[in-house]
Amino acid sequence: MKAGIQTTGKPVQLEHVKITDEFWSDYVKLVREVVIPYQYETLHDRVPGVEPSHAIRNFRIAAGEEQGEFYGFVFQDSDVAKWLEAVGYSLAVHPDPGLEKRADEVIDLVVRAQQPDGYLNTFFTVKEPGKRWTNLTDCHELYCAGHMMEAAAAYYRATGKRKLLDAMCRFADHIAEVFGTGEGQLPGYDGHQEIELALVKLYQATGVEKYLKLAQYFIDQRGAEPSFLTEEWKKRGGLGHWSPVPSKNPPNLSYHQAHQPVREQETAVGHAVRAVYMYTAMADLAAYTGDESLFGACRRLWDNIVHKQMYITGGIGSTHHGEAFTFDYDLPNDTVYAETCASIGLIFFASRMLRLEARSEYADVLERALYNTVIAGMARDGRHFFYVNPLEVWPKASRGNPGKHHVKPVRPGWFSCACCPPNVARLLSSLGEYLFTVKEKTLFVHLYMGGEAEVELDGGMTAQLRMASSLPWQGKVSLEVTPVSADNFTLALRLPAWCSAPQVTVNGETVDVGACVRDGYAYVERVWSPGDRVELDLPMLPQLVRSHPQLRANAGRVAIQRGPLVYAVEEVDNGGGPLSSLVIRKDAPMEARFDAALLGGAVVIEGPAVLEEESGWSGGLYSASEKKGVPVKFKAIPYYLWGNRGEGEMAVWLRE
Amino acid sequence: MKAGIQTTGKPVQLEHVKITDEFWSDYVKLVREVVIPYQYETLHDRVPGVEPSHAIRNFRIAAGEEQGEFYGFVFQDSDVAKWLEAVGYSLAVHPDPGLEKRADEVIDLVVRAQQPDGYLNTFFTVKEPGKRWTNLTDCHELYCAGHMMEAAAAYYRATGKRKLLDAMCRFADHIAEVFGTGEGQLPGYDGHQEIELALVKLYQATGVEKYLKLAQYFIDQRGAEPSFLTEEWKKRGGLGHWSPVPSKNPPNLSYHQAHQPVREQETAVGHAVRAVYMYTAMADLAAYTGDESLFGACRRLWDNIVHKQMYITGGIGSTHHGEAFTFDYDLPNDTVYAETCASIGLIFFASRMLRLEARSEYADVLERALYNTVIAGMARDGRHFFYVNPLEVWPKASRGNPGKHHVKPVRPGWFSCACCPPNVARLLSSLGEYLFTVKEKTLFVHLYMGGEAEVELDGGMTAQLRMASSLPWQGKVSLEVTPVSADNFTLALRLPAWCSAPQVTVNGETVDVGACVRDGYAYVERVWSPGDRVELDLPMLPQLVRSHPQLRANAGRVAIQRGPLVYAVEEVDNGGGPLSSLVIRKDAPMEARFDAALLGGAVVIEGPAVLEEESGWSGGLYSASEKKGVPVKFKAIPYYLWGNRGEGEMAVWLRE
Known part of the structure; x- marks a missing residue:
């Protein structure tokens, strides 16, 4: 290292x-x-x-179990892969035999669609059988492979079932034969990166170093001269996947x-x-x-x-x-x-x-x-x-x-x-x-969410952690630490950048945050006893945020943030006029209140503004007239909730 | 009427x-x-x-005088037409035998390229001989015809020469046979309007009503159901001019x-x-x-x-x-x-x-x-x-x-x-x-420019007008009226919307503008005598102009206008930073001064502003920091002069 x-x-x-x-x-x-x-x-x-979607049918056709044509995007297979991956994660924390059965069936089908040499891609198997690996630029062939590898790793981790994992290892082995800088190999890489990170996961799931090295190869080879993507385009006579007409221009390498x-x-x-x-x-x-x-x-x-x-x-x-x-x-x-x-x-x-x-x-x-x-x-x-x-x-x-x-x-x-x-x-x-990472004897807490975790630290130490959090509405977080095998270790608590005055207590006693903070984490080291209670108070006030002067689009404008949430103003809450007529006043405080009726409940922010009313405008399209403003109260909702109440204007950056 | x-x-x-x-x-x-x-x-x-350009060569090839392929856009002919039209106008006010000779030669060539039935279009003659009138949507066939008709009318008016005019009449006669709602006619019109206004000019030049009626036909037929453009697209099996692949969608009729x-x-x-x-x-x-x-x-x-x-x-x-x-x-x-x-x-x-x-x-x-x-x-x-x-x-x-x-x-x-x-x-x-229109016994002056004119009013009256103007830099205009056959008539003087306090005098005596203004024109009626002098004083102050509240892009922004000129701010005159950091102050006056050194001389406008300096910004990309402004003087130049001093930012609408 x-x-x-x-x-x-x-x-x-x-x-x-x-x-x-x-x-x-x-x-x-x-x-x-x-x-x-x-x-x-x-x-x-x-x-x-x-x-x-036709995604499952594509696999059935590729497996020879149904007649028909490939249909959908060239990367249609990845929809099935991402679904399997999500199922894997879900089963890891929430067993569901019915879901697992459905996933097993899908996996069986996927594996039946795999070719004897390990290759798997329904587009090329069904629609373009002779054209494997001839258009890496456009055709997402390794991208789809990568997503299925991610799915395989996730499903194996959740269920211990190796069927898809083994199938994807065979595919990865095949890819490792096809790609490389050796004699007879394709010195290529995919137009859409994905397999690189997927191979790392395959390595993590199997421990087979070859997969890590294959990921490394794809990363190292990218950008090498002469450009594989350009050479490949020449070999195809300029033809691509998305147009029936040859392109005069080689692929835009920056795009990839x-x-x-x-x-x-x-x-x-x-x-x-x-x-x-x-x-x-x-x-x-x-x-x-x-x-x-x-x-x-x-x-x-x-x-x-x-x-x-x-x-x-x-x-x-x-x-x-x-x-x-x-x-x-x-x-x-x-x-x-x-x-x-x-x-x-x-x-x-x-x-x-x-x-x-x-x-x-x-x-x-x-x-x-x-x-x-x-x-x-x-x-x-x-x-x-x-x-x-x-x-x-x-x-x-x-x-x-x-x-x-x-x-x-x-x-x-x-x-x-x-x-x-x-x-x-x-x-x-x-x-x-x-949420967490562990490094030696330090447990890092990156995100604060209510939950429970069992963590293993270096030296065989284990601990249980029970976290409660009132985020994103309030900044109160508590962590109850229960060491299983008691020892001293460090809890490194992230102090979010949005909070200017974080407070940390352990069993009610204030921790001198300034003295133990490093790179944004408060390092709390002690011999932990069962029931030890750490509390974070992360005050969150509505803030007006501005942009760097080079960011021209936001000049003269402010956004509203409170805690981790960025806020948005919607037409429906603000008079129905153009939101560009609303001017936020910075000279008076904003108020945050929980609105239980808003889309499942959320803290909204209200504050003083001036509205340039259309009725006060005396000119036509252009005029020397000045605009007349009337005092109003604006209402902002968390950005993530926008667009849930019908069509209307929305803006994050508002005139100040 | x-x-x-x-x-x-x-x-x-x-x-x-x-x-x-x-x-x-x-x-x-x-x-x-x-x-x-x-x-x-x-x-x-x-x-x-x-x-x-290949535009002249296309005509030579179409005339059979040169071997080669058509090259250029499908509307390449119109470049030649527009040049001839400009030459016609230029010769009307500034005779130039050399230029006229060159134009005559071009006209001879154009006429040699005309087909025996009157048809003229080098693209269809050279490249797609069998496909006349099969793609009005894309191919600008009547558009090119229209431009050549405009040229013919202009050239005839300037020189009295009928060669191109007669050729274009033959073409118009041919078009009148091909197009119409009668048996065996195409119920069509061009994808790019132009022939409609050109046929009016052909009518004005020849007095042949048929051309006016043909213009009327094209206007009346447009938008009729079933849509000609859609039907034509169906007949072509979806094929268009701009793509080798048939289009699934019919033409966008609104576009046309x-x-x-x-x-x-x-x-x-x-x-x-x-x-x-x-x-x-x-x-x-x-x-x-x-x-x-x-x-x-x-x-x-x-x-x-x-x-x-x-x-x-x-x-x-x-x-x-x-x-x-x-x-x-x-x-x-x-x-x-x-x-x-x-x-x-x-x-x-x-x-x-x-x-x-x-x-x-x-x-x-x-x-x-x-x-x-x-x-x-x-x-x-x-x-x-x-x-x-x-x-x-x-x-x-x-x-x-x-x-x-x-x-x-x-x-x-x-x-x-x-x-x-x-x-x-x-x-x-x-x-x-x-500049002028005449209606019965009224001479309208729409634009103020130095010059001379001979005008004919109803009842055989004629008058000479000598105009002097300091526009666009100052608002002083004088008109000297010399009736050739003396009588009373009316001079209708436009009062520009940009001037809030126009003054008019006749031989030094103030005219009560309020009493004689109608629809923005001051109507001055009198028995004119040689040497009568009308003076307009149109004070022009730099003004801050705002936009209608619905025009969201300009909310919180002002433009600067003085007289007929809109102003622009360029980076080169304003500190080199983002122009979005410049905020115009409305509370202090702007100054206009003539800058003889600026691109041939122009009035520039300077005034007070605040610049949010980048060095005063303490945050990163986003921050609750406020921006610090320093007082500066901005400089704006007439919009028409922008982009003449190298690359830089430019803005018309500035923060207020």
Whole structure:
């Protein structure tokens, strides 16, 4: 292990964490009781009114058990994989024999569709049998492989069943033969990164180092000259998957983060999901190999995203053209992409960085993306989803201005390109895994949620932890520590960046936080006795937040934040006029109150503002007239709840 | 003539107006001495570094005088037509035997390329000989015909030469046979309106009513059910001109303003240039036929544009997707299209409305588009042009955000799709025609420019007018009236909307403007004597202008206007930081001063502002920190001059 990389922290795994949090349990339950069954039905084309997925049928046809044509996107298989992965996580914490049986059946089918050499992909098996590995750029072949590997690892961990795991090992073995820089091998990598992080999981599940090395190969090879993606495009005579006409231009390598070797990349570019999936694998590999240059690249790319290319909601990807990053400080609120999946990928990346080094910024960003963009992505019914998470919506513009057609004012149902819903499902059903890491004799607490955990520290120590939290509505957290084998160890408690005056007590006695804080964690070391009680008080006041001056889109504007939650103002609560006529006054305090009637209950924020009333405007389209303002009270709701009360304007950044 | 339409005003034609204005003569001269010769060279593929136009070669190939393939856009012929039209206007006021000879040669070539049945189009003659009139939606066949008709009329008026005029009459006769609702005729119209207004000009030049009726047919047929464009698309099996793959979707009829009969259209929709070309023809026809319903549609569409869909610069078209209108009050400054050609078309429309009724709003808008967007469209060298005229530019975003790739921070050279440059040329070389109209015994003065005119009023009266103007820098205008055959008549002087306290004197005596103003014109009636002198004093102070509250993009922002000129702030004059950090103070006066060193001399406006300095920002990307402002002086230049001093940020709407 080299200098910059700390001894790697390990997550406390899902099966040892039980979430009983008042806020989050609802989501976990929603995923288990609604999303997973609903997705199962959609994969089987049994939901009336929803476009058939055909994903299960594709596997049946590939297995030779049904006649028919492949149908759907080239990456349709991944929907089945993500569902299986979510099921794995769910079973890990909530056994359900019926669900497990259904999953076993799906796995049996998947394995029957696998080819004798280990290859698995229904598109190429059914529709393009001779064209395996000829269009890595467009065809998501390794991407689909990766998702099935993630599913296999999750399902094995939850159930101990090896069937899918073994099948995916055979596939990985096959891939390791096909790809590489050796004689007769393809020196390639996938256009959509995913297999890299999946192979790490396959390694974690099996202990087979070959899979870690294969992940390393894909990461190392990316960006090598001559570009594999360009050479491949030449071999295809310019033909691609998405157009029947040959393209005059070679693939945009930046879009695929293949424009230069990953270790040389300075800024986050291209398709945002691909980027963060890749960075996640890079951080994984840095942890396993101690590779400083890889770690350095992870840090640079992290810094670039979170300090220059991230929305206040934890959204990333400023443009729908290529669902991509643009450039530093370019964060338009209304033409934004900020795909739900990209924020999920950012959470993966953050969690891996947290294992590399315990700096609270990683957890702060993880929390920001989770409490805002990720849960905004799903309606409270578990059946409607946002792919795009805008910070400003004018419904008329979503319909009437083609540059904003991608911005939806309410959550649509299941899409034919169903990437985000199963991604939300697999994240929320594995939520327990993001709370803690253990490093030697230190237990890090990154997220505060009600629940219980059994943790194992170095030297064979184990302890039980019972956590209660009033987040995100209040900042009270308590942890009851019960060492099973008593010894001294350290509890490292994250002090969220949103709290300026955190207080920590142990059994009622105040801890001098200033003296024990390091990189945003309060390190509390003691010989723990059963029933020891740690309490955190994290006062959360409504705050007006401003943006860096280079972030032009937010000049003269403020956002409202309270604790981990970013707030949004909706037309329905604020007079029905253009929200651009509302001016927040900074000279008077805002008030937070719990509104039990609002969409299951939430803290709303109200405060003084001035409304430039339309009736007070005496000019036409343009005029030297001044606008007349009347004092009003604005009302803001948590961003994640926006768009649940019909169509209307919404804005996060408000005039100050 | 029915009730709503006033007796139609007639323009004082180009050949009777000589412009000697200090401001405008430069432009007219630039067009004559640089733009027209430069375009002649580009049409002949003789400008090094500029992509070959091939437009003249296409005609040679079509005439059978050269071997080769058609090259260029399907509407490439129109570049030659627009050049000929500009030459016609230029020759009308500035005879030039050498230029006339070159034009004659081009006309000879064009006529040699005409087919025996009168048909003329090099694309279909050379490249798709069997496919005439099979794709009106995409192929600009009647559009090209229309432009050549406009050229023919202009050239005939200037030179008296009938060769092109006669050829175009033959073409129009052929078109009248092909199109119509009769047996064996095509019940169609062009995807890009233009021939409608051109046929009116052909009628004006020849007096042949058939051409007016053909224009009327095209206007009446548009939007009829079943849609011709859709039926045509079906006949082609979904194939179009722009893609080798059949389209599943029929043409977007709104894009072509063919979604409903023109008389029923309420709002301006679709491709902005097509729209205003069509409205121009509608207004022409309303004037000739007294058709109230057509006039009503013109008024509604005019009102919709200028009160709800027009930028303060007179730009129209809010989106580059389809170069189109979007919807009411959707006027984004940074993703705008505002094509130069569309503002030119708006000027056409305004001038026709002015003939229908003398309301100063038409001239106000005409002036706004002319002094701002149109001349912004051309660099001072006559060789670089803006197609898109944004109101906010961040050069990094033009490169780095695909949604803004169409917004150029400096004027590019001649484009392969060269629609705007020849359009600017034909407008500026016919500028004299937009100054006056005559109605019975009233001479209307719409624009104030230095020059001379000979006008003919009803009853055989004629008068000479000598005008001097200090616009746009100062508001002093004088008119010397010399009646040739003395009688009483009325001078109707436009009182610009930008001036709140206009003063008019006749021979030094103050006219009671309030008593003689009607619809924005001061009507001065008297028996004029040689040497009578009318003076207008139109005080112009720098003004802060605000937008209608529904225009969300400009909330909390002001623009600066002085007289007819809209101002812009450029990075180069304002500290080099983000212009979004600049806040205009409304509590202190602005100053206007003439800066002789600025790009040929212009009045600049300076005033008090606050700059939120980046060095004063203590937070990261987001922070509760407040921004610190320091007092600064801002400097604004006329909008039409922006982008002439290298790349930098520019903004019209500034924080207040």
